[in-house]
Amino acid sequence: xNYAKVLATSIYDAYHNDEFEWQDxxxxxxxxxxxxxxxxxxxxxxTMVTNVKLEDYDFEKQxxxxxxxxxxxxxxxxxxxxxxxxxxxxxxxxxxxKLDGFEKYGFLAMAKDDAKVFLQGRKxxxxxxxxxxxxxxxxxxxxxxxKEYKAFAPLALSNNYLPVVGVIEKIEVYDTSDSKKIxxxxxxxxxx
Numbered sequence: 685x686n687y688a689k690v691l692a693t694s695i696y697d698a699y700h701n702d703e704f705e706w707q708d709x710x711x712x713x714x715x716x717x718x719x720x721x722x723x724x725x726x727x728x729x730x731t732m733v734t735n736v737k738l739e740d741y742d743f744e745k746q747x748x749x750x751x752x753x754x755x756x757x758x759x760x761x762x763x764x765x766x767x768x769x770x771x772x773x774x775x776x777x778x779x780x781x782k783l784d785g786f787e788k789y790g791f792l793a794m795a796k797d798d799a800k801v802f803l804q805g806r807k808x809x810x811x812x813x814x815x816x817x818x819x820x821x822x823x824x825x826x827x828x829x830x831k832e833y834k835a836f837a838p839l840a841l842s843n844n845y846l847p848v849v850g851v852i853e854k855i856e857v858y859d860t861s862d863s864k865k866i867x868x869x870x871x872x873x874x875x876x
Contacts, residue, residue, distance in 0.1 A: 686773040688713045690765050726825045729853060732758070732781070738792065738815040741803075747793040750872065757782040757836075759845065780845035783823060784832040789855050789872040792817075802869075806861060817869060818860040823850030 688696045692713045699709040738748040760779040769775040794802065806814045826832040826849040833849045840847035859867040 686769040686775050687717050689768040689770075690763050690773075690775045692716070693765050693768060696768075726827055729822050729824055730850065732821050732823075732850075734758070734819050734821070735816050736819055738817060741794075741796075741799050742791075743796065745791065745793075746796060747791055747873075748799065750790050750792060752787045752790060754787045756786055757840075760848075774846050777841075777844050777846040779848055780836075780840045780843075781848045781850060782836045782840070783821060783850045783852055784826065784836075785852060785874070786821075788874050788876075789852065790875060791873040792857050792870060793873060794870065802859070806859075814861060816861075818858045819872070820856045820858060821850075822853045822856075824853065825849070826851050 688700075688710060695709050695713060699705045736750050736752065738750060740749075741747070742749055758781040760781055762778050763769075763775050766776055803813050803815075808814070828837075830849070830851075832851060833847065836849050837847045855872040857869040857872060859869055
């Protein structure tokens with residue numbers, strides 16, 4: 685019923701007060717929900733983008749450390765028209781995207797000379813360096829019975845979030861300081 689109220693609002697609004705019409709429409713909505721859940725693409729890759737700051741250059745390892753806090757997740761919005769759902773419905777919750785092991789991706793390898801040129805190119809007229817870079821994270825969605833999902837779901841649900849867990853495939857780093865000349869800086873390296 686909550687699915688009908690939130691995600692099939694126009695049908696619900698048009699027919700829920702006519703018990704005879706509603707019976708047929710509600711059966712169609714339930715069939716549509718069943719089809720959508722059974723055909724959900726958990727194998728496909730998805731992408732999200734976020735910004736981080738490069739730490740001071742590590743001369744020994746030849747690259748920039750990046751600090752990503754353990755337990756970091758991305759709070760996303762609620763479903764459109766979530767307020768039509770019953771107060772205890774999961775459709776009332778905001779969505780939390782947790783990228784499993786995100787905090788382990790913490791190093792961008794870059795040769796010393798390249799790093800020097802990169803940082804010099806990011807200086808403003810006062811000598812301040814813009815260390816912000818853009819991450820493009822490619823991931824798949826973890827299934828509900830996966831260890832990744834089970835590790836995050838209780839925390840998310842107890843804080844009124846609907847959990848979604850992404851299994852990271854790769855994290856690409858880009859210099860987007862000039863939107864007309866976006867530069868690929870490489871991939872983040874995962875620590876073991």
